[in-house]
Amino acid sequence: MNVTQLSAFVTNKPGHLQKVLKVLADENINIITLTIAETLDFGILRMIVNDPDKGYQVLKEHNITSSITDVLALEIDDTPGSLYNALDVFANLNLNIEYMYAFTEKREGKAVMIFRFEDIEAAKKALNDKGYNIVRKIDIIGENK
């Protein structure tokens, strides 16, 4: 099981991002973390939410172009060099990271990074081989203490 990311197409103008956030808020969808990739004309809002399927449905109902994608959620130590070492695993296998971002919350000295890969299974296998902890279900973060 992979962590799923909810993405939405947003025009790069005042008020547009808010429109998306309002739809999610009204439906009680909680955003756990998010990142925006922006261009001159538009941005792509990428979110980890508590209920991605419902989030996708409500955005769709409001004519907001969105999609659901599998992403890799990787737990690493919150120490200097940890991310560097993790990326080594991908570089050695020539696996290109499409994009990545970090979780805002930390627990017990651990950080969580989100990665987008063309071939997520290859990346997971590589990490498993090296003994990394892949987060399988995002809503357990912070609860599984």
Added chain:
Amino acid sequence: MFNREIESMPVNKMKELQLERLKWSIRHAYDNVPFYKKKFEAAGFHPDQFKSLDDMKRVPFLTKQDMRDNYPYGLFAVPLSKVVRVHASSGTTGNATVVGYTKNDVNVFAEVVARSLVSYGVSENDVVQIAYGYGLFTGGLGLHYGSEKLGALTVPMSGGNTPRQLMLMQDFGTTVFCSTPSYALNIADFIEKNMPDFKIESTKLRIGVFGAEPWTEEMRKEIEQRLKIDAYDIYGLSEVIGPGVSAECKEKNGLHVFEDHFYVEIIDPDTGEVLPEGEKGEIVYTSLTKEAFPGIRYRSRDITRLYHDGCSCGRTLVKMDKVTGRSDDMLIIRGVNVFPSQIESVLMGFEGTEPHYQIVVDRKGSMDDIEVMVEVNEKIFSDEIKVMNNLSKNIADRFRSSLGITAKITLVEPQTIPRSEGKAVRVVDKRKGESE
């Protein structure tokens, strides 16, 4: 020939037939459409004065604006109970123009399309795939009825969905493909980019029927070479009937006008004066048999010339040159003539980009600037910037290669392009300070 008697009728006999039918048509319009009665009277013309073809010059012109002013049914000459179908013009400018057909008009429409198909060498043994849009646009249904009238196996595929077009082409053994010429090029591009194993030679495709937008000899050569077919022009306009007003023959040199149904004149667009045969000017149409929507001296804005050249195909029908432009829809961008239909065809080649787009033409300093706004739906959306940017880039590349214009592609949210009466506003020309 589908109708040998008519298509090879001696020129003089044809003129007699036209005169007889013109008298009826002018009278029909005068008696049944108050607009024509008023217009004729204002010009000091009465149908009784119409005695010879030479009297045509006394009949006032009908313009596109007249049609718009009479939206939707103001120019119909029969009660709506006798009208079995309407089409609306694909023109991107102003109010749509609505045209009506009686049962007999639908038959005539099918007949002229069937004649066109036969003149390209299509027969009842062919499988005709129609990739024109079905709907208010005359292309889809027009070709459909003509192909059925001829007795060919007709595949009503409609426009877009290129992978499916190609699948049907292979599975159904399509021999004749009908679309806009730029869509044909898009198909060739699609095969090249996405289906390297697809061999066009392995299909039974042999003839292409292309129309609804102006196209050049260079485009014909490219289409013929890449799709391994013979490409023919079908010409028409919804205000007159739809495709099938005139058609090329095997000579691929000029289009024969089906002048037993459409009377044609060439005028000087500035003075309105009728020009002698062979001279270039604006072509003007008068319907000879149309019941629901007679068009008397309709100014098409299409520039061409008329001539008789004793065509080797045996048709004695007058020929017109391939029309290279219609002046009212045309945009001139940095000196390049561009038709909205061509822009639409380019976009149709990209899955999901149809039908919501808008073209904004503006002037930045002394340079014209064209921006094409495309609504992003789920089909073309990706969470990766790279994929979205590639889409914009590919669309821009296609504009450059097929239309010769550099356009900025802007991806926008769904529902952001303003709609009027349910149809998207396609062209905004800010250079004129108003939406077109």
